[in-house]
Amino acid sequence: MKIMSAKKYLIGAFVLPFLFSGTVSAESVEKPEPYGYGVDDSGALWRSTSDLGNYCWRTGYWTPAMAIIECDPDLVPKPEVVAAAPEPAPAPPIPRKVTFSADALFDFDSAQLKPAGAQALDEFVRGLEGVQYDLITATGHADRIGNADYNQKLSVRRAESVKTHLVSRGIDANRIYADGVGEAGSETGDTCKGKGGKALKDCLAPDRRVDIEVTGSN
Numbered sequence: 001m002k003i004m005s006a007k008k009y010l011i012g013a014f015v016l017p018f019l020f021s022g023t024v025s026a027e028s029v030e031k032p033e034p035y036g037y038g039v040d041d042s043g044a045l046w047r048s049t050s051d052l053g054n055y056c057w058r059t060g061y062w063t064p065a066m067a068i069i070e071c072d073p074d075l076v077p078k079p080e081v082v083a084a085a086p087e088p089a090p091a092p093p094i095p096r097k098v099t100f101s102a103d104a105l106f107d108f109d110s111a112q113l114k115p116a117g118a119q120a121l122d123e124f125v126r127g128l129e130g131v132q133y134d135l136i137t138a139t140g141h142a143d144r145i146g147n148a149d150y151n152q153k154l155s156v157r158r159a160e161s162v163k164t165h166l167v168s169r170g171i172d173a174n175r176i177y178a179d180g181v182g183e184a185g186s187e188t189g190d191t192c193k194g195k196g197g198k199a200l201k202d203c204l205a206p207d208r209r210v211d212i213e214v215t216g217s218n
Helices: 003-007 115-127 148-168 197-203
Strands: 023-028 044-050 053-056 097-101 135-140 176-180 209-215
Touching: 097 115, 115 148, 135 148, 148 176, 148 209
Parallel strands: 135 176
Antiparallel strands: 023 044, 044 053, 097 209, 135 209
16 A cells, blocks of 8 residues: 555544554545545545554544544444333233122022122222223022022022122122023033032032123223
8 A cells, every 4th residue: 555645635634643653554434525534545544553542544624524433433423312112001900700609698599698798799899990891790690409490580689689789889880780590501510410408509509609700901
């Protein structure tokens, strides 16, 4: 590389006054016109290397706006850092379904809510605080002991008792649907066949229940 060919690009001030001795090296960069740094015919940057560091040669028409990161990294505008938008707080989860034992809510063969049953429903209502929901469905079930028509009506009365209590605790009546399905939806199936008396009653306990289902969207 010839110094004579490089001089025609060196029209003015350098990065630092050259009051020291060192070596000169070059590296290729793409340059705009006019260019603020000394380069040779191939477009390689002229650098001065000494004990004080490695510096590019600035031309006489160099301005801070011409700074490049290879030579003056402190003068090159830093990219603007855009803070990421905060993540929205997750919506409270919607409880899907809660099953209450009918014997826990009512006495056997009764639709009158027991104190312990009222307390259990109160806990359910507290669990709905802050939850956006569309509908609460209370579905009463009965076992197969006794008359099927009677059991159907008993399951409806129990579901209605649950609805009445929920409304008394501030739940909008228009958002509660109560119905009974009698002996339908049995969970015991044929597992209690051959039993009688108290053993049958105990075996069929899972069929005496009230399902409360909450539906909606977060």
